[in-house]
Amino acid sequence: MIEVGNVLVHEDLLNNDFVCNISKCKGICCIEGDSGAPLKESEKAILEEIYPKVKPYMTEKGIQAIEEQGKYVLDNDGDLTTTCVDGNKECAYVNWENGITKCAIEKAYEAGEIHWKKPISCHLYPIRTTNYPEFDVLHYDRWHICKDACTFGKELQVPVYKFLKDPLIRTYGEEWYTELENTVKSI
Structure with a gap:
């Protein structure tokens, strides 16, 4: 260290x-795993605030997962994470473009709708x-x-x-x- x-x-x-090679992996990290992306406690308030502007970039099943479970959840280990569709795989904030996953939060950011790129754990991965x-x-x-x-x-x-x-x-x-x-x- x-x-x-x-x-x-x-x-x-x-x-x-x-170096991410999205053309090869298709963004599989957003749809695989044991739970959603780790969140900081401070990111809960941000998700609450930006959700109305992110929602138009989300899939129907992502929106449904948020409406049923909330904008963030505690996973099986008690860690704060993004909500997932079907319990523990696909992030509810996933969007699809040409067979590649994109982050709906990041899409809203790129469109100038919000000023927060995405959860820091996703950005740092x-x-x-x-x-x-x-x-x-x-x-x-x-x-x-x-x-x-x-x-x-x-x-x-x-x-x-x-x-x-x-x-x-x-x-x-x-x-x-x-x-x-x-x-x-x-x-």
């Missing part, structure tokens, strides 16, 4: 390559964050469905932390990211 400010960064984020009172730990979440992203990243020689520069800056700020880059250069 390397320490950058009050964040511990696992070396896997520096030593592994990753495949980085997962463990938050402690004094510090955060960032680690690389390997998932077999992202095999094409690993291959593409290796081909382009883009480490995980560089691929996720924008969401890392969104989370920790530009100064922090610059410190991360400088720390990596000094290793």
Whole structure:
């Protein structure tokens, strides 16, 4: 682990390559898994506020899931997550374009309807964050469905932390990211 400010960064984020290859995976990460995307407590209020503007970008079954379960849920482990269609697979906020999943929240953002791109856990993926009172730990979440992203990243020689520069800056700020880059250069 390397320490950058009050964040511990696992070396896997520096030593592994990753670039999403949506044309290959079709956005399967939005429709597979044990539960919805992890949410921060502060994101509940955001989902409540933006839902009316996101709803037009959602599928009917996504809207139905939200109306039945709410805009967010506690999963089987008691963790706060996005709501899923059919219990625990497809995120209710999924939208489809040409056979590829898109985020309805992100579509509303791109259309200028809202000013929040999407849950930070989605934006940061495949980085997962463990938050402690004094510090955060960032680690690389390997998932077999992202095999094409690993291959593409290796081909382009883009480490995980560089691929996720924008969401890392969104989370920790530009100064922090610059410190991360400088720390990596000094290793």
